[in-house]
Every structure is written in C-alpha cells, then in structure tokens.
Amino acid sequence: MDISTLFAAVAVAAPHSGAIIHLHGIDWAILVVYLLFVVGIGIITGRGSKTSEDFFLSGRSLPAWITGLAFISANLGALEVMGMSQQGYEYGMMTANYYWIGAIPAIVFMGIAMMPFFYGSKVRSVPEFLKKRYNEGARFINAFTFAVFTPAISGISMYALAVVMQDFLGWHFAQSVWVSALVVLVYTFMGGLTASIYNEVLQFFLIVLGIAPMTIIALIANHGWAHFKKWIATHQLPFLTPDQVAAAAAKPGTAVHQMPATQWMHTFQNTLTQNNPMHITWPGVVLGLGFVLSFSYWCTNFLVVQRALAAKDMNSAQRTPLLAAFPKMIFPFIVILPGLLALPLLPHLFPGNTTVNGHLIPATESFNNVMPLMMAKYYPAGLLGLGLTALMASFMSGMAGNVTAFNTVFTYDLYAVFIKPNAPDKHYLWVGRIMTIVGIVISVGFAYVVRGQSGIMGYTQTIFGVVNAPLIAVFLLGMFATFTTPAGGLWGLLVGTATSVTLWIIRSYPGLPLWHHYNNNTTGAFWGAVWAFCAGAGATIVVSLFTKKKKDEELVGLVYQLTPKPPQDANLPWWKKPIVLGVLALVLTLILNLLFW
C-alpha cells in the first residue's frame, strides 16, 4: 500500500445486478494474452529459484531499470489507480501533493542516504536491519506488524477490484477474487521475487499504456486544455467536509457549500487557511505528509525496500528508487488528471448530485468509480480490453508485491528466528513457498471479511498508516546518530506507535479530549503522524541517554559516522551517479510544484 492510497476513499459500491460494460471478443483476447504471459513468466523464472536467496531476493542479480520499475509497480495497487482518479475529481491537483511532496523527496532520500546501509549491511529484510542496529525486540515489533497488515491490505485491494468487476462487468465476486488470486499464486509460488518483479515491470508498462489514453481522450472530449480551463473558470464545485459527504449521501439533494473550480487547478493555493478542496493547511502537508508519513513509507517499508535489495550491486540498489522517481513524478498526469478532466464530462458524481430527473443514480455512479465510468463512456471495444487489463494488472502487481514481501519477512524474521532457527536453506525455501500460499489465502479471506463489513476497510488502511508513522524516527536516529542504544530503539518504536494509536483513537471518538480534533480525517492523520514522530524520537533519545549502547565495531555498515565511505567510481557516466539523478529528480519536482502552485 502506498501513502498516496492511504487516504484514498475506496469504492464501496452497492452490489449491482446489471453489467454497465459488455466485453467483446477482442477485449477477452487481450485479457487472455496478458494472463498467459504473467503465468508464463512465472514458469520461466521459477526454473532459476534454487536457493532461498533466489526466491526471496532474486539472488541479488537484477539491473537497476528492472528493480526501479518494480519499485513503483509493487505499490501501484488498483486502489491507487482508482483512488487517485477519484481524488482528482474530488480535490483536483491538490491530490498531486501525494506524489510531488509525499513521494519524490522521500524516494530520493532513500536512494542517496539510506540505501547504502540497507544494501551495504547485506540484510535480507528491513526488520533484520532493526535487529542488527538495535535488538531482537525491535525486529519482532516491525516484522509482526508488517506480517499482519500486509496480507490484510492485499485483501482490501482484492475486494475493491472484485466490486468494480462485479458492478461494471457483472462478474461474480468469487470469480474475480479466486481467478486473480490463483494467477498471482501460480507465478509468485513458482518464481518468487523474480517472477513478481518481472511481472511488475510488464504490469508497469501495461498500466501506463492502458490508462494513459484516458488522459488524451479526456482532453479531446474537453476540446483541449484551454477549453477545459475556461470551463473551470466559470464553474463552482462542491466544497465537501466528511460530514457533508455523509449527509449528502444519506439525503440526496442536501445543499453543500461551493467554491470556485479554479481552486481544483492548484496544489498549494489557499493552504494558509483550510479554504481549499482538501481542507488542509501547508504545515500539515509538508511535515505530516511530506516528512513523517512519506519517509516512513518510502524509506522503511519492506515492500519497496525489497525491490532495491534484489539489485545486482550497490550502484544499482541506489539507482532503484532514483530511477523510479522519474516515472512516479509524471503519474499524476495519468491517474489524477483523468479524474480532474472528468468534471465537465461526468458532472453528477458528487454526493448531493445524486438525482437526475428525480431518479436515484446507482451508487456505482459516484466519484469513487470515476476511472471505470470514464472507461465505460469513452473506451471502445479493444481499447476497453486494454484498459480493464491494466486495472487488473495494477491490482495483481500490488498483490504480488505484498505477498512476496510477506513471505520473506515471515520466513526470515519470524520463522527462522522464533520457530525453527538454523534449518537448512532448502527448508526455508520450502517455508517461503508455503507462506506464499498462506499469504494469498489470508488475502482472499480478508476480501470476504471486508465484503461483509465494509467499515473495516477504512480502519485497516488508517491503522497501517498509524503503525507506520513512527518508524522513520527510529530509523533516522539509528542510521545517523551513534549514541542511540538498543533499548532506545525499542522504546522509540513502542512509544511512537502507542502515541500514534492513542491519537487515532482520540480523533475517532468525538467525546474524548478536544485538543487533537480536526475537521477532517486527512489533516488529523497528518498531525497525528507529526506528534507520533516527535514522541518516538523523544523516547529513543531519552532512553538512549540512560542505557548501554552497542560497541562501535558492531555498528560498522549500519551507522553513517562509523561506516567507511565506499570508493566513488570516477568512471561512472553522469546518468549512473546517484547524486546527479537525485538532484535532477528534485529539480524537476520543484518545477512541477511551481507550475501547479
């Protein structure tokens, strides 16, 4: 799961008997070719998986362009494609903050500053880094929460996709869930991380080439960008608080506040106050999203770090996130822009606009489903097959990413430590394959649980963010300060997480103390993350002052000050130098921010 999807409201459409989209033979042909290819890649790469390191880390052998594209694709779940286009409609270009503030700076920091320690220390997982830097307790907390939440998030993504397929294509929920789970199972079971990464790269190109035509078609349908801006300049759009959304959904026709649609064209305008579509202020965006949540996700989440650990050498590992930063920064034009451009084309998707000619519009026609609705309206047979296959690919890449990260953390950090240490490598390879099946079965199970109680969905994603938020404090103090101690790291994790969870509970129950209440969930989550970071960092520092630190020799390769700088290869061309790529990515992101300021 991605930070950008963390707050994305998810499609919770009511089951719908009649299909909105009817597929033709050509659409099926494209879908079948795709399924044959992903399974084929699994079978071919499976032949190379002979040791546990082959299976869990691709034998640390892949070039940077492959791991870089897999880095983006693994967290590009169906929820991102659906959720970001929805937010493009609901909030406009402000949604791009999830990319230009909430992703790129952290990705660049990861590549330049943190990757040398992850890759250089030869750890096999993020929890293992915590064990080496701090202690077994820190590893356990991180591994346990990761192993619990990763399949759950995957199940939520599966549920969301199955609902879309049910509502738009008339497919049975069980069919969508089991067919997609079975395909992912076949290729991850056979080829492990290599199959997952290879397919993630294929899926990356498929998602781009299947969804990018939507931006082009939406521009044609709007008679060009200039014409669209004229529409924006002359219209007002609903300015929705969560309470208003709920009220409008419960009672169609409820009046909501309006604001000029021009506000939808900016990322930061009017963020001194909350008078903007997202109701957020800039310090919350910069500190909460841009620093704590973003760095916690992109720099410490094993789902993304694992792709870089599969790289063939240190330079490739560093370039994995850096190369990923470039496509990531243009993704808003593929996933957010279609939602924004849909405003004049599908004008009735806001809550409160739920009647046309006095008839209730089905729940499927809410902004949650703006992407499939646009596809249904503008994609003819053929392109429709490509678009739907891209949606399915986005879901599968996310699920395979989650499952391969889950089986690695479970095998290396829980099973091999607490259940059966010192077993032969073949045994761990076997456990990894079994856990691939278990991970997928748990995901499917969770898809059914969520189906029964859709309220759980929002909670699980929020809690994942809440649990993740304090991590970066402990990692930064571990990598860039020598005085932090094992007990300091452990208590930093505990206090940070406890603070984060407590603040979330306070925000969830209006009857509790008022000082941490915000008038929308996004702002609350941003500030909750900031306070959790402060508490985690504070606890790490204070406990470290009174407890015993590890010997310096044990920290070589793990802490900046104690690690000899690797010799710089002067012969590297400029486009292979991490610092050059990092600066270039930041400059381009700054330009994008200024263009849409």
Place this chain on the structure above:
Amino acid sequence: MMDLRLPIGIFFVLVGLIMVGYGVVSPHDIPHITEKVNINLYWGIVLLVFGAPMTLFGWKAEAKAKAEMKAKKL
C-alpha cells in the same frame, strides 16, 4: 536469466497487432465525442512502436548471452 525486454516486447507486439487488426477490420471511433478517431488503430500502432524495439533489443541480448555461454562451455 531471461532478458526481460523479450517477453515485454513480444506481449506489446501481440496486443498491438490485435488492436491494429481490429482497428482495420472493424473501425471504432471514440464514443461520445465529435471528432472521428479510430483509436484502436492508432493506439495499436503506439503499442507496436513500443513493443518492436523492446523485442529486438531483448532478442539480441538473449542471442549474445547464449553465444557467450556456448563459448564458455567450449
């Protein structure tokens, strides 16, 4: 290990050919817009333009790797 460009290239060449063929045999314009655009034909060509060089580079790299393996064995 297999050069990844090869399967990706072949996949997009296949899907590109399917779309171009469909665009020629059964021209569909983009629905609900005034301009006439045979999108399957044009986008199929885009997929071919992407897939063909990928296939070529992947195939060349595979052939080179195989030749090197053979030389090593000898």
